[in-house]
Amino acid sequence: MTAAKKVTVGIIGGLGWLGSALLTSALANPKLNHVHFVVSSRRSPSKALGDRVTFTHDNQYLAEQSTLVVLSVRPQDWPSLPLTKIDSTVMSFMAGTSCEAIQQRHHPTHLIRALPNGACSVNQSYTPWFCASDLPSETETLIVNLLDSIGYQDRYEHEDQIDVLTAISGAGPAYPALLAQGLEQSAIALGIPADKARKAVNATLQGSAALSPDLSQSPGETVALFESYQGTTAAGLAAMKASGFSGAIESGVRSAYLKALHFNQPKD
Numbered sequence: 001m002t003a004a005k006k007v008t009v010g011i012i013g014g015l016g017w018l019g020s021a022l023l024t025s026a027l028a029n030p031k032l033n034h035v036h037f038v039v040s041s042r043r044s045p046s047k048a049l050g051d052r053v054t055f056t057h058d059n060q061y062l063a064e065q066s067t068l069v070v071l072s073v074r075p076q077d078w079p080s081l082p083l084t085k086i087d088s089t090v091m092s093f094m095a096g097t098s099c100e101a102i103q104q105r106h107h108p109t110h111l112i113r114a115l116p117n118g119a120c121s122v123n124q125s126y127t128p129w130f131c132a133s134d135l136p137s138e139t140e141t142l143i144v145n146l147l148d149s150i151g152y153q154d155r156y157e158h159e160d161q162i163d164v165l166t167a168i169s170g171a172g173p174a175y176p177a178l179l180a181q182g183l184e185q186s187a188i189a190l191g192i193p194a195d196k197a198r199k200a201v202n203a204t205l206q207g208s209a210a211l212s213p214d215l216s217q218s219p220g221e222t223v224a225l226f227e228s229y230q231g232t233t234a235a236g237l238a239a240m241k242a243s244g245f246s247g248a249i250e251s252g253v254r255s256a257y258l259k260a261l262h263f264n265q266p267k268d
């Protein structure tokens with residue numbers, strides 16, 4: 001049996017939330033044992049990154065060493081990134097930054113847009129990804145193994161679907177947190193002490209997540225199940241629906257989607 005070819009993955013912004021989660025999880029994935037990592041940041045790492053990781057402040061050096069370059073800087077920091085041409089495959093994590101814009105600036109061999117979420121730090125991200133071109137099978141396997149390391153991934157056919165999902169899965173814990181905040185405030189308004197209200201709400205959300213480990217489970221069926229009891233929860237659900245709960249969510253998702261579409265466009 002021949003040893004797997006050495007592959008180097010460069011992570012620009014590799015000390016950030018998503019970049020460091022990808023690094024940690026990929027290092028622990030046995031399918032990526034042959035991969036070496038080069039990580040860049042403007043600051044220096046506060047702890048050793050391990051034998052298979054090289055740290056640099058020099059993004060040009062990182063790009064020259066890497067088979068695959070992961071762009072994990074904030075979209076606002078990307079225009080000032082001191083790096084133009086990248087002669088390898090690029091995978092961008094940047095929200096709202098189109099393939100066209102990245103292609104024009106970096107001219108990579110292949111370009112992937114992927115959109116993880118904050119749960120990547122607990123290996124529970126849902127990561128949609130898109131690539132306009134056919135990928136060599138070893139590159140596709142590398143992408144799949146990297147993204148599987150931080151949770152779940154699906155390849156999509158149209159770039160616009162990444163912008164739509166930026167507004168949904170990309171938001172990670174944010175929308176559940178808004179629901180939790182509303183429940184916490186309601187509990188306090190009805191006389192529950194603040195510390196117990198918080199504990200009750202957080203425990204309820206944790207329990208809900210633990211009850212739905214099957215990703216094909218229908219949320220609509222869960223709502224219908226509680227409606228069928230015709231009890232207190234059904235009364236709460238009916239009042240929330242009548243107050244425009246679904247409309248509020250739809251309008252929030254549309255606003256986030258529009259922001260994703262126009263995020264990095266120059267202002268007039």
Ligand SMILES: NC(=O)c1ccc[n+]([C@@H]2O[C@H](COP(=O)([O-])OP(=O)(O)OC[C@H]3O[C@@H](n4cnc5c(N)ncnc54)[C@H](OP(=O)(O)O)[C@@H]3O)[C@@H](O)[C@H]2O)c1
Pocket residue numbers: 012013014015016017018019040041042043044059071072073074075077080081082093094095115116117118170171172
């Ligand atoms: N967090 C999320 O939930 C989420 C969800 C979907 C998509 N995304 C996307 O993922 C990307 C990363 O987000 P994040 O949350 O991980 O942000 P983050 O924690 O701020 O990480 C970005 C990192 O980029 C580094 N950086 C900035 N300029 C740099 C440069 N010139 N060279 C090297 N490193 C540089 C920063 O470190 P230094 O200041 O030390 O340079 C920072 O640690 C963003 O584009 C975001 O749109 C994030």
